[in-house]
Amino acid sequence: MHKLRCVVALAAGAAAASAQDVCTEAHKGVVFTACPEGDHSADGARAVEYWKAECDSMAAGAAALQPPRAIPCDLDCPNGQYYDPKALQCTDCAAGTYSVASTLKLENFASGELPERVATYCHAPSGVVACRAWRAENGVLHSGDNAENVDLQSSLVIVVDSHAEGEAEVRIEYRIESEQNTASLLVYVDDAKASDVTSITGLDYVWEELVLRVSKGTHIIRLTYAKTSARAIGGDRAYVRSISVGGQPGAVSQCVPCAPGTYTNATGASECPVCPANTKRAADDADGCVPCGADEQAPPGAVRCTPLKECSFPVYGRCSAAGGGAAQRPLSWQQEGCKSDKPDTTVDCAACPEHFFRNEHGKCVRCPAGEVLSFDEAGEPRCTRCTAGTYPAQALLYDGFDALEGLSPTEGFHSEDSAVAVTNTCRWAWNCRPKEEDGNNAWMIRKMDVAGEPKVVLSSGLGHGGSVTVTFELDVTANDKGSLDFEYFFDGSTNCVKGHFAVPELGKQWDLELDHNLAAAAPLGRFTDLAPDSAVALEPGKRYTLRWVFEKKCPASQIHESSLNIATLSVTGVVGGGAGECKACLEGYKCDMAGPAATRVPQACPPGTYQPAAGQSECLPCPAGEVAKFAGSVKCATCAPAAASAAQDRCIATCQLTDAASGAAYDLTPIGNTLFGPIIDRKQLLRKIESEGAPDDEDFANQETSDQYSIQRYYMKLCEGVNDDDKEQVFCPSEKFAYVCQRLNAHWAYSMGDWAEYTVLEGSAGVNITFTGGSVCNHAHGGGYPRKTLLQMKCDPAVTTLTPDLEFLGEDQCDYSFRISTSHACPLCRNESFFATTGACDPATRQAKQVWHKKKGHSTCIGTKADTQVACRVPCGPEDWEEQWQECAPDGMQSSVWTVKDDMDCIIEGKGPVDGATGGVLPASAPRSCIGAQKMQFGAIIALCVFIVLVLVICVVYRKKRLLEHKYSMLSQGSTGHEMDAQNVVHDDLDDDIAA
Numbered sequence: 001m002h003k004l005r006c007v008v009a010l011a012a013g014a015a016a017a018s019a020q021d022v023c024t025e026a027h028k029g030v031v032f033t034a035c036p037e038g039d040h041s042a043d044g045a046r047a048v049e050y051w052k053a054e055c056d057s058m059a060a061g062a063a064a065l066q067p068p069r070a071i072p073c074d075l076d077c078p079n080g081q082y083y084d085p086k087a088l089q090c091t092d093c094a095a096g097t098y099s100v101a102s103t104l105k106l107e108n109f110a111s112g113e114l115p116e117r118v119a120t121y122c123h124a125p126s127g128v129v130a131c132r133a134w135r136a137e138n139g140v141l142h143s144g145d146n147a148e149n150v151d152l153q154s155s156l157v158i159v160v161d162s163h164a165e166g167e168a169e170v171r172i173e174y175r176i177e178s179e180q181n182t183a184s185l186l187v188y189v190d191d192a193k194a195s196d197v198t199s200i201t202g203l204d205y206v207w208e209e210l211v212l213r214v215s216k217g218t219h220i221i222r223l224t225y226a227k228t229s230a231r232a233i234g235g236d237r238a239y240v241r242s243i244s245v246g247g248q249p250g251a252v253s254q255c256v257p258c259a260p261g262t263y264t265n266a267t268g269a270s271e272c273p274v275c276p277a278n279t280k281r282a283a284d285d286a287d288g289c290v291p292c293g294a295d296e297q298a299p300p301g302a303v304r305c306t307p308l309k310e311c312s313f314p315v316y317g318r319c320s321a322a323g324g325g326a327a328q329r330p331l332s333w334q335q336e337g338c339k340s341d342k343p344d345t346t347v348d349c350a351a352c353p354e355h356f357f358r359n360e361h362g363k364c365v366r367c368p369a370g371e372v373l374s375f376d377e378a379g380e381p382r383c384t385r386c387t388a389g390t391y392p393a394q395a396l397l398y399d400g401f402d403a404l405e406g407l408s409p410t411e412g413f414h415s416e417d418s419a420v421a422v423t424n425t426c427r428w429a430w431n432c433r434p435k436e437e438d439g440n441n442a443w444m445i446r447k448m449d450v451a452g453e454p455k456v457v458l459s460s461g462l463g464h465g466g467s468v469t470v471t472f473e474l475d476v477t478a479n480d481k482g483s484l485d486f487e488y489f490f491d492g493s494t495n496c497v498k499g500h501f502a503v504p505e506l507g508k509q510w511d512l513e514l515d516h517n518l519a520a521a522a523p524l525g526r527f528t529d530l531a532p533d534s535a536v537a538l539e540p541g542k543r544y545t546l547r548w549v550f551e552k553k554c555p556a557s558q559i560h561e562s563s564l565n566i567a568t569l570s571v572t573g574v575v576g577g578g579a580g581e582c583k584a585c586l587e588g589y590k591c592d593m594a595g596p597a598a599t600r601v602p603q604a605c606p607p608g609t610y611q612p613a614a615g616q617s618e619c620l621p622c623p624a625g626e627v628a629k630f631a632g633s634v635k636c637a638t639c640a641p642a643a644a645s646a647a648q649d650r651c652i653a654t655c656q657l658t659d660a661a662s663g664a665a666y667d668l669t670p671i672g673n674t675l676f677g678p679i680i681d682r683k684q685l686l687r688k689i690e691s692e693g694a695p696d697d698e699d700f701a702n703q704e705t706s707d708q709y710s711i712q713r714y715y716m717k718l719c720e721g722v723n724d725d726d727k728e729q730v731f732c733p734s735e736k737f738a739y740v741c742q743r744l745n746a747h748w749a750y751s752m753g754d755w756a757e758y759t760v761l762e763g764s765a766g767v768n769i770t771f772t773g774g775s776v777c778n779h780a781h782g783g784g785y786p787r788k789t790l791l792q793m794k795c796d797p798a799v800t801t802l803t804p805d806l807e808f809l810g811e812d813q814c815d816y817s818f819r820i821s822t823s824h825a826c827p828l829c830r831n832e833s834f835f836a837t838t839g840a841c842d843p844a845t846r847q848a849k850q851v852w853h854k855k856k857g858h859s860t861c862i863g864t865k866a867d868t869q870v871a872c873r874v875p876c877g878p879e880d881w882e883e884q885w886q887e888c889a890p891d892g893m894q895s896s897v898w899t900v901k902d903d904m905d906c907i908i909e910g911k912g913p914v915d916g917a918t919g920g921v922l923p924a925s926a927p928r929s930c931i932g933a934q935k936m937q938f939g940a941i942i943a944l945c946v947f948i949v950l951v952l953v954i955c956v957v958y959r960k961k962r963l964l965e966h967k968y969s970m971l972s973q974g975s976t977g978h979e980m981d982a983q984n985v986v987h988d989d990l991d992d993d994i995a996a
Helices: 053-057 409-413 682-691 703-708 930-971 977-983 987-995
Strands: 028-032 045-051 069-071 081-084 089-092 104-107 118-123 135-137 140-142 152-162 168-177 183-189 203-214 217-227 237-245 328-332 345-348 371-375 381-385 390-398 421-427 444-450 453-459 467-477 484-492 497-503 508-511 525-530 543-553 562-572 578-584 656-658 665-667 676-680 713-716 740-745 748-751 755-760 766-772 788-795 806-812 815-822 834-842 847-854 868-871 881-885 896-900
Touching: 152 237, 168 183, 168 217, 183 203, 203 217, 217 237, 371 390, 409 421, 409 444, 484 497, 497 562, 543 562, 676 703, 676 806, 703 740, 713 815
Parallel strands: 371 578, 788 815
Antiparallel strands: 028 045, 045 069, 081 089, 104 237, 118 152, 135 140, 140 237, 152 217, 168 203, 168 237, 183 217, 328 345, 371 381, 390 562, 390 578, 421 467, 444 453, 453 562, 467 543, 484 525, 484 562, 497 508, 497 543, 656 665, 676 713, 713 740, 740 748, 755 766, 766 788, 806 815, 834 847, 847 868, 881 896
């Protein structure tokens, strides 16, 4: 049973005070008393009648106050009813009134004040100049002016009560202007992150609705605008326009009269629809929406009609080429918002935009893909295919929008092949001006008087209410180093209005200057910031959204007619525009006009290929050992000391390097495949725990838990990508290859480097690895900055584990730093790193042990040198000596001496071998006569000569014998001597041999 809150009920019908001088029933009021504390009996409250203040000056009438009556404490009437204080029962609301009994709605916030049960606070680390909390301004709540601050959380706390037995809805209408992923709106229910909401981030001028479901009881809803960057995008805020809380108790004591501009003819209504266009309802109109007069007009939801002005410009219909003649279009002066007595007629169509022509249906079209437009002598259009190595220089060129008059923006800009896509929206219910042919779209093509001349412009529309956001988007694909140029102006009052131009893919937004106001006769504003030579440019091959936004936030007392208008528009280098010439293909691209239509545009050379020259139709593969990491490369990079991948699109770290200066070699492969991580950013984790509701007792090393709260974690491998090791375990979603990555949740991660460069530190202190080429960071160094990681590897011979601790040092402008101590960051030992000591010589083996030690200055190098055996010298033994005879002396005698054999390396001690028995040197042989020795030598010489002569005689005899045998054989066959000479030419040679 709900406790009935004390409310004041006006009399049924809420009629105006009677003009009579006596008090009547209409002057009675009723107050409902609260149920006694703890007493929830069926009739615990009372309905007490009283006379309203205006009766104080009137005479008492026949009517009298009724005595207090008991009413139930659990009073509950549905939407569309109220509790009748006289009949003491639920009664349908009368026509022209409505009620919403079960929903509490907070909106139209008064500036400087927060509603009851809504609070705010701002948390930031020390050093932040001013951490500004949420506040009410211009009817909405916003998260404060914190554009210059960083690392803060501005929180809005809403306390809601639900009395529904089941779930009740809490609806919050919001929008956000923030940098993608570095500033976001976080949503919590009872300090737990909303299960269906992670974070809301980005640049969005459209109001969205967040729906939360709560159970019965009291709940705390917290909206936290969290910033991690000082860079501002848009307003750099979150906005809340309304808060609706369902599950409210009790019943209303009166129905609410429909607001001016709205009405319902039904009884028991829960809302009042807006009055349709060309009707009005003022506060004193009791009979509903009243039609405007014949010469009046009004937008939907109007409270008054305004006189129609004379139409200044005609409205053109669509062009048609029916009958084969010149394209014509209907012209009418009869249009909404003005009056005219001029008759309708037909006129020739305006010229098409540059490089477009009208087809047989009267529509402006461009040539097919890969072709350019020209005209023959008769003025007929002709499309010609570009040659290989060239491409059509396409552009959207509108010096005014005359060719689109009579069309909606969607029809006028949208191309059949979707090369140009259009989004045209208006948000905020009845404040938008409907347009039949474009649905509820606000932007339109209309003619205006600009500087005294009629001009057809792209306009944000007419007749909008006090609070509206209208958005026009062109989605285009760049095929060249294109540019964008447009002229613009505001029309009408610029109080409480804003205009923006943005390219979300670049993370850029520009405010359009309000000074360029047609009403003030100011010159047109011009935007030229998107150009090839500017800081921001469109890159070929990428899709972009060009977004124009007109925003009006005016209180009811300041509603006025105003608009943002584009007078001229030039977008060059985009697919879908018209083309009048062929251009040489860009460096890094190929242009093959002979292929399918989709390929007849400049195509970036894919990774692994390059093209250094312009005007080419093919890309070149990178040479061996070189890579092209990005599409559109004009040269390849050398991978040394790494190796090129098979596809030649990235370098694969070998983790082995040699310092050119010192010759020292390093080998990181033992820890190259170790997965380091998850390494948690402790600073960010503490911020989540302290101010964003993450419970401090959670196990954030658990991946599922960290994903739930989007805790930043880092993963790293030195010699391969973090996702290469285990395909089932993807550590960095959305990143194909990275040595280092930052994971936010199961759906999003950033690469922090996919290219490794090594630097050897002085004095063998270690190695630094710089990983470059990470995901683009838009909030650092002016935007478009690729993330980079520095790993400081300290040489520590004592840390030999394959899984050393990796320390996260911090992040500065998307430059990340880590540190690790490991023996694998020490240089490998070389031969010159050692010196040797030699042990005692072993006489038996004549070998000595040689032990190697690290030299001073080489103590940290990795590796050892094995002990070796080297030959050593011992005193010469008997077996090492030989006796050698000397030259003959003059006295004819020859003596001998002891000498060490030539192949023996021993230590000579004394003059000969030692006599084992006596310990002295063995005596040499006794001297001998030189004659005896000479005779022996002469005899040996004579014997050798005799032997040689005998061998010669035997050879001669053998040859002679062979010759005689041959002659005998010839004679026995009857041959003469001449015949023998003719048949045999050998015998002379044999004779010559014998003679010789």
